[in-house]
Amino acid sequence: MYLDLIRIRFLTMLAYRVNYYSGIIIYSVNIGAYFFFWHAIYGDQEAIRGFTLAQMTTYVAVTWMARAFYFNNLDREIANEVRDGSVAIQFVRPYHYLLVKLFQGFGEGLFRLVMFMVPGLIVVCLIFPIELPRDPAVWLLYAAMLVFSFLINSELNLLTGMGAFYFENIDGLIRMKRVVVDLFSGLLVPIALFPGWLADISQWLPFQAIAYLPSAVFTGQTSGEEALAAVGLQALWAAALIVPIRLLWRAARKRLFVQGG
Amino acid sequence: MFVMQPAIEVRDLRKTFKVQRNREGLAGAIRDLFRRQYVEVTAVKDISFTIPRGEICGYIGENGAGKSTTIKMLAGILVPTSGTVRVAGYVPWREREKFVRHIGVVFGQRSQLWWDIGVIESFHLLRKVYRVPAADFRRRLDELVERLKLGDLLHRPVRKLSLGQRMRCELAASLLHNPAILFLDEPTIGLDIVVKTEIREFLLQLNREHGTTILLTTHDLQDIEALCSRVIMLDDGRIIYDGGLDELKARWSRGREIRLQFGEPVGLERLERLTADLPGVRWQLGEGMSAVMRVPREVGMSEALARVVGSGVDIRDIKFAETSTDEIVREIYRSGSAAGAERLVGVT
Numbered sequence: 001m002y003l004d005l006i007r008i009r010f011l012t013m014l015a016y017r018v019n020y021y022s023g024i025i026i027y028s029v030n031i032g033a034y035f036f037f038w039h040a041i042y043g044d045q046e047a048i049r050g051f052t053l054a055q056m057t058t059y060v061a062v063t064w065m066a067r068a069f070y071f072n073n074l075d076r077e078i079a080n081e082v083r084d085g086s087v088a089i090q091f092v093r094p095y096h097y098l099l100v101k102l103f104q105g106f107g108e109g110l111f112r113l114v115m116f117m118v119p120g121l122i123v124v125c126l127i128f129p130i131e132l133p134r135d136p137a138v139w140l141l142y143a144a145m146l147v148f149s150f151l152i153n154s155e156l157n158l159l160t161g162m163g164a165f166y167f168e169n170i171d172g173l174i175r176m177k178r179v180v181v182d183l184f185s186g187l188l189v190p191i192a193l194f195p196g197w198l199a200d201i202s203q204w205l206p207f208q209a210i211a212y213l214p215s216a217v218f219t220g221q222t223s224g225e226e227a228l229a230a231v232g233l234q235a236l237w238a239a240a241l242i243v244p245i246r247l248l249w250r251a252a253r254k255r256l257f258v259q260g261g
Numbered sequence: 262m263f264v265m266q267p268a269i270e271v272r273d274l275r276k277t278f279k280v281q282r283n284r285e286g287l288a289g290a291i292r293d294l295f296r297r298q299y300v301e302v303t304a305v306k307d308i309s310f311t312i313p314r315g316e317i318c319g320y321i322g323e324n325g326a327g328k329s330t331t332i333k334m335l336a337g338i339l340v341p342t343s344g345t346v347r348v349a350g351y352v353p354w355r356e357r358e359k360f361v362r363h364i365g366v367v368f369g370q371r372s373q374l375w376w377d378i379g380v381i382e383s384f385h386l387l388r389k390v391y392r393v394p395a396a397d398f399r400r401r402l403d404e405l406v407e408r409l410k411l412g413d414l415l416h417r418p419v420r421k422l423s424l425g426q427r428m429r430c431e432l433a434a435s436l437l438h439n440p441a442i443l444f445l446d447e448p449t450i451g452l453d454i455v456v457k458t459e460i461r462e463f464l465l466q467l468n469r470e471h472g473t474t475i476l477l478t479t480h481d482l483q484d485i486e487a488l489c490s491r492v493i494m495l496d497d498g499r500i501i502y503d504g505g506l507d508e509l510k511a512r513w514s515r516g517r518e519i520r521l522q523f524g525e526p527v528g529l530e531r532l533e534r535l536t537a538d539l540p541g542v543r544w545q546l547g548e549g550m551s552a553v554m555r556v557p558r559e560v561g562m563s564e565a566l567a568r569v570v571g572s573g574v575d576i577r578d579i580k581f582a583e584t585s586t587d588e589i590v591r592e593i594y595r596s597g598s599a600a601g602a603e604r605l606v607g608v609t
Binding site for chain 2: 001004005008011012015085086088089091092093094095096168253254256
């Protein structure tokens with residue numbers, strides 16, 4: 001059944017192609033802007049904190065491409081369903097609402113991975129000087145890490161979305177979460193370049209596990225045992241986040257108030 | 262000793278919502294930022310009822326009376342504040358995922374079908390969601406397609422269906438897993454009379470052949486008259502009537518009316534004199550030389566009519582009318598409670 005949910009979401013995404021095309025443009029513009037941005041910052045310098053310009057370019061391209069896969073709007077979807085009351089329908093079905101949302105998000109991610117991330121990466125490789133890892137083990141490890149990225153990011157989205165059971169309007173919360181995730185996940189700036197204290201804080205937050213850890217493995221910043229430890233940390237966060245989700249969910253069930261009678 | 266379990270059992274059910282209250286003006290809005298004010302609203306106030314298997318029960322009340330809230334608690338969507346509910350032997354919100362396999366739910370104002378995909382795709386997905394065996398599904402689908410005339414609709418996307426077509430598909434969707442209990446929240450809202458009639462006939466047949474227990478909320482009292490042997494009436498979160506439809510009519514009906522159109526002006530006194538010896542008969546003058554005679558059940562219609570006809574008054578037209586359920590219910594609401602309604606009956 002969950003496989004069918006993924007399939008249906010995939011088909012729905014296909015039905016809304018305009019979103020798809022505009023998404024490609026937004027991502028290309030972002031990657032291009034960051035490329036020229038870092039180009040200007042590097043100037044004549046060989047490397048900044050161990051990052052060469054080529055590594056940085058690769059990092060930016062790969063991180064944005066990964067975002068295409070792990071990113072979803074589950075928080076907004078939940079908020080909308082709670083607000084317009086259609087969440088009621090979800091509760092008369094013999095499945096777990098959050099699990100269904102997770103799989104729908106996965107269908108969306110898979111769609112963007114196939115239709116977007118893969119062709120996008122090929123195009124980006126042709127335009128910008130990008131170094132791809134040669135070791136197949138790194139590719140494999142990276143694939144596993146992407147799945148965890150998706151899990152952790154979706155779990156955070158579910159947590160945010162559940163705010164809709166408590167507050168009338170969570171648009172601000174959703175926007176704040178997005179900014180925090182983009183910053184602390186290392187999407188905008190690699191965490192290695194953060195000032196010391198901020199980097200220390202980031203180590204203890206789940207966000208770096210979404211983008212920085214996998215991208216660092218992909219670009220060769222982290223390798224060997226360190227890379228395995230990074231996967232372990234991701235797994236730990238993915239498991240740990242289940243606890244607050246469960247607690248919040250149980251309380252949210254009691255608070256549910258269906259709009260519109 | 263084995264007693265057959267009722268389909269639905271509700272005891273002292275209560276639901277309280279906390280509703281945010283917004284203070285007025287800019288100052289109020291700023292104060293709201295720091296300290297929210299909440300108001301507790303009790304939508305359902307300690308109601309109890311039992312519905313045996315195979316019954317079609319109408320659940321009626323004005324907007325905001327608590328009908329939908331009750332249905333949502335019975336269907337496992339909302340968790341009650343207090344009280345107990347057992348539906349099909351389950352406590353709905355506690356074992357929700359297991360429980361909902363035994364019920365079907367249709368909300369007249371929301372779709373349970375996937376908006377962008379074909380109807381049949383939605384049905385197949387529901388088959389998987391409910392884990393219905395393929396053979397059972399086939400048989401069930403064929404039956405529903407025939408009964409609800411869905412043949413041409415199956416391959417259209419839901420967003421391209423008319424409301425009547427969609428509602429037929431919604432009914433089919435809620436029945437694919439052959440539930441023992443069906444909850445309908447305003448199933449005929451916004452439909453034209455032809456579709457309404459079709460849906461009523463379908464529900465009657467479903468109840469007769471499969472013994473499906475049906476609880477429906479509606480604003481359309483014709484739904485109730487066509488379908489329900491029993492009515493539960495709700496007002497401000499409390500049950501104000503629970504019993505048969507006939508009894509409701511008998512108890513609260515204002516009796517029968519005879520409407521007369523005269524060919525000459527006739528005074529009220531003259532009319533009252535004609536029926537002076539019949540207890541309880543009342544007259545009321547209408548516009549343009551017409552009058553209404555209210556006849557209580559104890560007085561025979563022919564006797565009452567004979568007084569007027571035999572008096573030599575020039576009568577052009579006679580109409581008989583019985584107080585409709587609509588009127589009865591309107592009266593009950595206007596008076597506010599069952600007690601008030603009884604008082605009202607006592608007067609007439």
